[in-house]
Amino acid sequence: MxxxxxxxxxxxxxxxxxxxxxxxxxxxxxxxxxxxxxxxxxxxxxxxxxxxxxxxxxxxxxxxxxxxxxxxxxxxxxxxxxxxxxxxxxxxxxxxxxxxxxxxxxxxxxxxxxxxxxxxxxxxxxxxxxxxxxxSGNVVIYNPKIISPAPTGFKDWLDPKHGNKIGFIDIQYQSIMIAASMAATGGKDMNDLDKAKEILMAVKKAGARVYPTNEAFAAAMKNEEIGISAIWKARVVQWQNAGIPCEAVSPVEGIPAYxxxxxxxxxxxxxxxxxxxxxxxxxxxxxxxxxxxxxxxxxxxxxxxxxxxxxxIGFTPEEEKQLRDLDYGFLAKNDSAMKEWWDKVFKA
CATH class of the missing domain: 3.40.190.10 (Periplasmic binding protein-like II)
Structure with a gap:
């Protein structure tokens, strides 16, 4: 009550x-x-x-x-x-x-x-x-039928070899850039935007796709249009419940908390x-x-x-130690610039 x-x-x-x-x-x-x-x-x-x-x-x-x-x-x-x-x-x-x-x-x-x-x-x-x-925490999501061997982290997700099987969700631009920074630095830095942009432009050139909403992305995962991305672990559970073929992997670089x-x-x-x-x-x-x-x-x-x-939905004791809180001050200061780059450069 x-x-x-x-x-x-x-x-x-x-x-x-x-x-x-x-x-x-x-x-x-x-x-x-x-x-x-x-x-x-x-x-x-x-x-x-x-x-x-x-x-x-x-x-x-x-x-x-x-x-x-x-x-x-x-x-x-x-x-x-x-x-x-x-x-x-x-x-x-x-x-x-x-x-x-x-x-x-x-x-x-x-x-x-x-x-x-x-x-x-x-x-x-x-x-x-x-x-x-x-x-929840940001994890790698993949379809084992399409992606093999299983990824271990963000660097494996953002590998141009996956081509147009890499998916992004438009509204998740902040978490995508954080993950790309961690991929580029082995988990040492969440805020290296220059290195993040280099990685993202490479996968864009390889054919990575951007979807406007979580729901549109889920449909693409279901029909096997794409096979790998990163999303909150909670979403993976929802989509598994809905019959979408996907698995979650806690990234070796660390798990950004959401x-x-x-x-x-x-x-x-x-x-x-x-x-x-x-x-x-x-x-x-x-x-x-x-x-x-x-x-x-x-x-x-x-x-x-x-x-x-x-x-x-949860994390093992070892994974709990890998949960990383975000640098909210950095994100507040840089959000407008991140969004502008995402919209005008990455999606262009």
Whole structure:
């Protein structure tokens, strides 16, 4: 059950009493509205299935999703920062983009007393300006029928010998450039953009393909148009569940961590409900459901995940030591230049 601020409960009780006296349903007055900025596709659907429908809507909260890629949503956050009231309350972003938006001064420093379930958060998932919702790691994905021998890491993925069997996902340009840097430096450097660009241009010349979305890439893997790439391990699990022939390999160069989380806009019009949404996503049931439905690791303690599933979505103790947090400051500073090169040079 979601925990609300005591004042919200008192206001809700007062509204309920008034509504009952007027002969109208109390539920209509209960919790108000929250606007959630999120990616579309599976993630948006699972937010509705695991958080909004079972926890928030029964309390009378109207949840509206503002679905778009993170780049246009971040641009809108910055564009709206001078407004007294923005158009979105809570935004789903990667850890790198949470950092960037905090540096831009558009998100709230969290009051953790308003998120009771945060007491269960893993320490690494608790940021001053946001919370981690789910996490995974970037691994090599390949089809054993097409790629042999099995790859061992990012360098094997970015080998021009694979030609047009190499695939990229357009929206993953940051993680692709990080992986290319690690491939070029044997895992010593995640931020060597010059070496990353050299490797990527070589595979582009060899015929590597770029797909606009995760879903388009999955279709290409399924019909064996491509056979090797890199993606979050959680995605590999999802696609295996969907019957797509693919395996995951933890790269020898190191495993870049991916954290998907949420922040509250400074000018959120429904800030209390944004906190309620954050609290709901940290409940045990939706955290466990995301592990089953999406293949991501939960960010709170005390979860019950089937051992066979945990083996597929998690990492061995040795691999855990290989998980590498990203350099969020570097990415915030260089993201625009990385995106410009990706769009105007690599994809040209």
């Amino acid at each position: 979601t925990t609300f601020d005591r004042r919200d409960l008192l206001k809700g009780a007062g509204a309920a009493a008034l509504a009952t006296g007027l002969g109208t349903p109390a539920l209509a007055q209960a919790a108000g509205k929250v606007v959630v900025g999120t990616w579309g596709g599976d993630y948006a659907r699972l937010l509705t299935k695991n958080i909004e429908d079972p926890i928030l809507k029964p309390k009378g909260m109207e949840v509206v999703q503002d679905q778009a890629g993170d780049a246009p949503r971040r641009a809108k956050m910055v564009a709206e920062r001078r407004l007294p009231r923005g158009t979105v309350d809570i935004q789903g972003l990667s850890a790198a983009n949470m950092y960037e938006m905090n540096e831009a001064g558009v998100i709230e420093t969290l009051d953790y007393s308003k998120i009771p379930n945060a007491k269960n958060l893993l320490p690494t998932m608790k940021y001053p300006y946001g919370i981690g919702h789910i996490y 954290v998907s989380g949420f922040v509250i806009q400074k000018n959120a019009p429904n800030k209390d409900n944004a906190y309620a949404y954050m609290n709901a996503m940290l409940e045990k049931a939706p955290q466990e459901a995301f592990a089953v439905d999406m293949g991501y690791n939960g960010t709170v303690t005390g979860l019950t995940v089937a051992p066979d599933l945990q083996k597929r």
